[in-house]
Amino acid sequence: MLQAIGLTSAPRRGLPAAVDDLTFEARPGDVTALLGAPGSGRTTALRLMLELEPGRGVTYFRGRPLHRIAHPPREVGVLLGDVPGHPARTVRGQLRMLCAAAGVPASRADDMLEAVGLDDLQDQRLGTLSTGMERRLGLASALLGDPHTLLLDEPAAGLSPRERSWLFGLVRAHAAEGGTVLYTTGDPKEAARTADHVVTVHQGRLVADQDVADFARTRLRPRVVVRTPHAARLAAVVNREARAAHRPVEVVGEGGNRLYVYGGDCAEIGETAFRHGILIHQLAHETGDAGPVPATGPRPPGAPDAAPAPDAAPAAPVPAAADGPAPGRRPPVPAAIAESPALPAAPRPLRSPLRPLRYELRRLLGVPATPLVAAAALAASAVLAVLLARTGRTPLPATLAGWPGLLPLPPAALGAGLLGAFSFGDEYRYPVLSAGRGTVPRRLGLLLAKLVVTAGTALLLALVVVVVDLEALRLVYGGDLIPVPENWPSLCANWAGLSVGCAWAGLLAAGVFRAAAAGVAAVLAVPVLVTPLVQKALAGPSARSIAGLPGRLRELAWTQWPYEVDRWLMGVLRVVVQPVGAALALSLTALICAYLLTALRRSARW
Structure with a gap:
């Protein structure tokens, strides 16, 4: 059972709260519709339930708030807005990445693709999917952990009647197995056709909490829609004859040539128009919306339903809509769903610290940007190395790194x-993990x-670049062996530190400023802005020296380390005091502090 108690959003200055003291519940085994017009606070209410929005109140999922649930994907499946994901990622790669985040085996992705009918499109890119296919993928993502509760925001928006029938059939099958389903909609007729329970909100407040039969009786009523070029004349004639016959008929004009006749x-309308010679272009029955049920304030679950709207028609069978069963009746499960086996149950989530690592590896390797950037770096470095070796005036380390003096970085x-x-x-442009609690930077394990992954990638790229440049030099200028410098350990440490430092600078800056461009700017700012300042600071006179620091550290330590460690420690210190190394250390320190401060501020707001 889902219980939302006192949900209230934090209002902006001078504006009312989007959700104001909203309290209701959604029962297991039922499909509950959260109905409201655009701007009524439906999506904000879902985000408050998921603790993605600052505010007050609490939501219990089978008696536990979300932050007390050890494995949220096992309890709550979410589809908010468009399906998140990089447009260049494949359908199967997207689900396998989410499997790593949810802690379920990667084979679960194939099971869900088959369950939602996307097994033939598993290699298709997300950016090429139609709206219907995106919704299927969104449901597959929400169902990966075999959750008990489904929270869906406008799941049928933009779908054809056939796709809507399939979607609500799958949702109905989930509820029939004992699950809880809550979805938002702005269409009262859709809510009456597809839900068992309807919660109506208006301006962020609860105005009705009804079973679907009561909702259809009090909110929907039959009407006749008429389209004629003489709308005003026909309205006057119908009203005059209704008063003469003492019949309760209401005529509402809309759009200049359209009339809605209630009662x-x-x-009757066709005979009246014929007798008076009025041309009719359209005459049809439909189910109309009588407007939201008025209420004086929020009511707790279980309170009596609000009074019917003043213009609500007496209880009567409501005619069926053109694209679904009659409102107020539970829709049957489509044959395709009824004949197929139940959705496969997911195994228990894996408790492993490697879950975020597996997710990050699949994220890194799932888009073409990674091999393209690596290939471009290799090609540019090889070309620059060949050109630098031709002049013979560039030192060997800079030649192997492909680093001419004109470039700020290799x-x-x-x-x-x-x-x-x-x-x-x-992560910020395509927030795959936004459905989890909170934003990505507050996940320490994922950070x-x-x-780790960016450091490993940077080290691998640095090693491959040196090997490729070396082979390019041998291929172009002959097979003579290139002499190994005596200070190769220090050079290797410098090279590795520069690569990892740049990778981490880009990572942390993008996490702080929520944009990849900010990460690139931070990387370029190290040699362009920070390094000159560090050089000026180091150029001043100094009466102190770090010589003998390893010996002094050995005296303070409880245990005695081998004397070989002294040489490595001094090598690391020489790397740090280099202008680029010092600039990277300074930049990383500043970015880490900024990252922690922004993360703590966001945590305090919640």
Whole structure:
């Protein structure tokens, strides 16, 4: 059971709250519709339930708030707005990445693709999917963890009648197995056709909490729609004859040539128009919306239903709509759903610290940007290395790195920084994990996984660049062996630190400023802005020296480390005091502090 108690959004200054003290419940085994006009607070209410929106109140999912649930994907499946995901990612790759985040085996993705009818489109890119296919993928994503509760925001928006029938059939099958379903809609007729219970909100407040039969009786009523070029004349004639016959008929004009007649039928309206020589272009029965049920304030679940609207028709069978069963009746499950086996149950989520690491690896390798950036860095570095070796005036380390003096950073470091910036930039442009509690930067495990993966990617790219540049030099200028410098450990440490530092600078800056462009700017700012300042600071006179620091540290330590460690420690210190190394250390420190401050501020708001 889902219980929403006192949901209230934090209003903007000078504006009323989008959701104001909203309290209702959705029962297991039922499909509950949260009905309201655009701007009534339906989506905000869902976000408050998922703790994605600042505000007050609490939502219990089978007796527990979301932040007390160990594995939210196992309890709550969510579809908010468009299906999140990078448009270049494949359907199967998207689901496998979400499987890693939810802690379920990757084979679950194939099961869900078959369940929603996307198994033939598993290699198609997300950016090429139609609206109907996106909704199927969204349902597959929501059902990955085999959740008990489904929260769907406008799931049928933009779908054809056939797609709507399929979607609500799948939702009905989930509820029939004991699950709880809550979806938002702005169409009263759709709510009456597809839901068992309807919760109506207006301006963020609860105005009705009804079973679907009561809702259809009090909110919907039959009417005759008439389209004629003489609408005003026909309205006057119908009203005059209704008063003469003492019949309760109401005529409402809309759009200049359209009339809605409540209390009459097509035969009476057609005979009246014929007797008076009025041309009719359209004459049909339909189910009309009588407007939201008035209420004086929010009511707790179980309170009596609000009084019927003043213009509501007496209880009577409501005619069926053209694209679904009669409002107020439980729709049958489509044959395609009824004949197919039940949705496969997901195994219990895996409790492993490698879950965010698996997710990040699938995120990195699931889009073409990663190999394109790496290939561009390799090609640019090889070309620059060949050109630098031709002049013979560039030192060997700079030649192997493909780093001419005109460039602020070598191509490998720029590529590593770009991949780091994409790591968080893609999360904000295509927020795959937004349905989980909170935004991505507040997930410490995921941040650590991103740091590890970007560092590994940067080191691999740096190593491959050196190997490719070396082979390019041998291919162009002959097979003579290139001598290994004596200070190769220090050079390797410098090269690795530069690559990893650029990758982390791009990663953290994109996480702080929520944009990949900010990450790239932070990477370029290190050699362009920060390094000159550090050089000026280091150029001043100094009466102190770090010589002998390892020995002093050994005296303070409880245990004695080998003397070989002294050489490595001094090498690391030499790397740090280099202008680029010091600039990277300073930039990373500032970005980490900014990242922690912004994360703590967002946490405090919740």
